[in-house]
Amino acid sequence: MSDAPNLSDDDEKGCHHALLIIDMINGFDFPDGERLRPQAEAVAEPIAALAARARAAEVPVIYVNDNFGRWRSDFRRVIKHVRAHTPGAAIAERLAPQERDYFVLKPRHSGFLGTSLEVLLGHLKTRCLILTGIAGDLCVLFTAVDAYMRGYELRAPGDCIASVDEANNRRALELLRESMRVDTSPAESIDLRRES
Template identity: 30%
Template sequence: MTKHALIVVDYSYDFVAPDGKLTCGEPGQAIDNFIAKRMETFDAKGDEIFIMMDLHYENDENHPESKLFPPHNIEGTPGRELYGKVKDVYDKIKNHNNVHFLDKRRYDSFFGTPLDSLLRERDIKEIEIVGVCTDICVLHTAVSAYNKGYDVTIPESGVASFNPAGHDFALEHFKNVLGAKVE
């Protein structure tokens, strides 16, 4: 039996809420139900769930994103909390052995995190990636997953961006360059 993992990328208040510091707005809010249901489905089957959360520090001028984006997902702020129904589901399942919350400091969920080791320890070869933003953190995570040899699925209903052209580019890139299954 093939083991699967769900990777939930950056579904935080700052990235999704109407008043989030770097929100993708309505497109991000529109995928809340889908991600929450996927989390429930994966949890019910005992499949692994990895919540990958962007982490920044107040006044951190050394992080490369500080030159590109306004401060967001600052440690200890409500902006780093999960958003909406995804937060509700997480609160119900967060103590399950198959649910993991990992901080990340770059777009790529694999860079500088134990994600790859945890997946390999569990003999997981197939991952599904959901979250925001399609053309930034989801894209960089998918490229890394491809380079590490994982079979990748990206449900179109589970990813969003503030940039419609970037979103469409990333979906095509997943299919045509990474060979990912886009559903």
């Protein structure tokens, strides 16, 4: 009998939900990064709590993260760089991925554009995406639009989404609610129980 980990993900296949953590593993070493970092720090704790609940409920946790133009990198190298050398180290430490989490590197704003996210979600038989992360008015919003066009049910807990400008963040959440019927209630209201 082998002690090797099960890489088939059979335990999570068929789960109704998936939690997406968008761009939170981030160095914040870009224009407006210093303005965004305090907002990201404020949402890191509720995201971490939601991720812990998701893992306990065997809901897949998927890190959807910029590749920062580093085409030869992988997600573990991105994490290592952020934790060792950037102002985002404390957030990356707080939101450190666990062994069974998934990773999708994205080249642009949407988590779907040019990535394997849709194939992964199909493999997991996911129907509802819980969107968290930064920036609410860019990457989270564009990922939500692409998910909406693909027919996913969406949740976007307002206490888990941040933008550089708070007014823009509020407008993005309003757009999600009004145009795509996205529930933006706080993370603690999300029921992560599996459906049979």
